[in-house]
Ligand SMILES: Nc1ncnc2c1ncn2[C@@H]1O[C@H](COP(=O)(O)OP(=O)(O)OP(=O)(O)O)[C@@H](O)[C@H]1O
């Protein structure tokens with residue numbers, strides 16, 4: 001049964017009521033509220049007036065490429081566009097399939113309100129942002145095309161995903177890592193593509209690459225170390241503890257400098273050939289240690305009866321961990337892990353201190369350019385908004401995942 | 413068939429110490445033959461749970477021997493896995509997997525352990541859910557069911573591995589009184605089908621009607637072992653009389 005139309009209205013009314021209670025409950029409350037709210041509004045108003053009137057956004061408009069990909073060679077940038085197209089197509093496909101296959105106990109909507117909102121927002125951004133950044137017409141069309149592709153794939157998969165062969169649907173989780181590897185090849189070169197040295201990567205590209213590399217690889221590290229820490233085997237347990245305590249005992253910036261100097265000796269030759277890869281490994285191991293603690297907390301929150309039940313059904317220890325214990329532990333660890341990922345994303349700005357041109361590093365070179373002297377406010381505001389968007393996306397994604405995995409504990 | 417081949421569980425002189433040195437089982441002997449229903453009773457802390465958990469190697473023991481369905485329990489992991497496949501266990505706290513639907517709870521082990529085709533297992537699982545009377549809940553998650561329903565799912569989950577023995581550790585103790593009946597009903601039904609069962613429970617009615625033998629444990633030992641008619645009306649040991657006086 002669908003809820004009656006009146007429901008949202010009544011919810012809003014009670015919302016307004018609660019708000020009034022909170023803000024204007026007593027005369028003193030009212031005074032504080034009025035003062036606070038007027039200060040906030042005034043501040044926001046001046047910010048908007050500055051952003052629309054005084055600020056000179058030419059510093060951003062003239063450097064969009066630099067902020068996006070750093071000094072990536074112009075003749076090779078089609079590779080990044082190709083990657084973007086593939087990512088957009090696969091995102092749309094996965095998104096649509098998630099809606100086409102709701103949870104077993106739910107009759108999911110094909111186009112819930114949030115999805116319509118997201119599509120609207122994407123469309124607006126695709127139309128407005130390239131124009132606001134004063135990109136050329138071809139580029140504006142390219143962005144619109146990519147967004148349209150994403151939405152189209154979302155629509156296709158949402159409506160017809162159910163009639164596709166189940167093998168295809170199961171393939172999606174495998175395609176993502178493959179696409180990641182292929183993206184690496186596209187970015188770095190190989191398989192016949194000319195090499196682009198990591199020192200030429202920069203801007204948002206470098207920031208996202210470092211963060212995603214560290215996030216993806218730190219995950220298995222975190223799980224293994226967390227299991228190791230709870231293991232019966234003393235050697236495994238003690239080495240896990242040692243690793244965690246070593247990483248947590250030192251600030252990231254120290255580890256980054258240390259990594260630049262010693263990772264060349266520690267890892268096999270090809271793994272950390274230059275400064276960028278060394279930094280990537282340090283970020284990975286750093287994040288892995290914190291993640292291990294989050295996963296360990298998740299593991300201890302799973303009642304021991306779960307493992308016993310799995311074992312009593314004849315599952316071996318690895319099977320029981322994989323099918324019963326880890327799915328529950330990881331779900332519990334998810335919010336803490338995503339918090340960790342968000343701070344990792346922000347920590348990538350430390351890379352600028354070891355001389356890499358990530359977003360912050362790029363921004364600093366731009367601001368050092370005599371042509372754009374004194375435009376710090378514009379640059380930093382842009383940076384803040386960019387980071388905020390990335391972190392918000394991570395947060396939203398994790399919350400959606402959490403809801404989907406929520407096993408709806410007892411009805412009582 | 414010889415008498416020994418019909419023995420499903422044979423425990424001889426089992427002794428167990430917990431890692432903290434507590435002597436939980438002090439030489440326990442028990443034989444259960446095929447199709448028999450044995451009820452174990454005893455005061456709290458007497459070692460009932462510890463004892464039946466040694467049958468499927470959830471607890472280790474230090475001395476004595478146990479063989480289940482003709483397979484000796486040893487440190488050999490293959491033996492342990494074989495025994496666990498043949499032995500279902502139902503827990504006081506249900507221990508359903510909360511992240512899987514009811515149907516997936518049933519199909520997990522047959523698909524993963526016995527490598528059976530999912531389609532076949534699902535058909536069998538639905539038949540079992542039908543039998544315990546909750547087929548219409550198959551697509552729900554355990555957290556959305558009542559306690560009695562959850563315990564019936566847990567029984568069906570054990571049955572889906574087609575075990576030759578079922579172990580129950582106080583299956584009704586965590587249930588609200590009005591739900592005890594529905595679970596006991598399923599267990600009665602299983603006993604009538606000739607399932608070999610070892611049941612730790614304080615449900616007198618169930619023991620009286622269904623059990624072939626009642627065993628009383630106290631302080632890690634078996635004090636009395638008798639058919640229910642004898643056990644409840646005319647126990648031989650003073651300790652049994654005290655126990656019955658307490659729970660009646
Ligand atoms: N992990 C453990 N370490 C040490 N002692 C334990 C452990 N588990 C149980 N014991 C002790 O072993 C004895 C037997 O425990 P067991 O759980 O088998 O009792 P029970 O007969 O099942 O009791 P109940 O009716 O309360 O379930 C108890 O005295 C208990 O304190």
Ligand SMILES: [Mg+2]
Pocket residue numbers: 460461462581582
């Ligand atoms: Mg017990």
